[in-house]
Amino acid sequence: MFVTVQFGEGQSEIFNTNCRIINFIHCLKQRCNLDPEECVDLVDKTGELANLTDREQSVERASCLLRDRQIYILIRVIRGDGIEGHKYEPLLRDLGKNHPELAELLRKLSNPQRERDRRSLSRKGWQQRDANTNHTSRSKRAATPKKSSGATLRN
Incomplete structure (x- = not known):
């Protein structure tokens, strides 16, 4: 049982997964020349x-x-505080060239609040625009005098 981990300048290493997670992470950091305190x-x-x-x-x-x-x-995780989520940095150079979809996905994962804000702003913008359109058309209708059909009732 093994996996291949890509990192650095196109480097890859094979790792045994038949071990405890704590040992796997230690070995991963050691063989990829990362600081032991790195997340x-x-x-x-x-x-x-x-x-x-x-x-x-x-x-x-x-x-x-x-x-x-x-x-x-391999990616670096920069832990955010309670308000901000984690940020993810690929530790494989030129990820955007080799895997552009993955680079974009990591960017979105690193800024989930920003993505949510962007989506909610676009929805609010459409709702606001629709509300203004409806309000304007209603006020124009109210201000416009009703045309009579020309027929009047006489007693």
């Missing part, structure tokens, strides 16, 4: 996070999180 995770080419950061101290097997023979890309 890292893996993402597959479809953009699915392995969520190693949530289980850094776990004694579960890494094979329960990682699919056998899968290729993963």
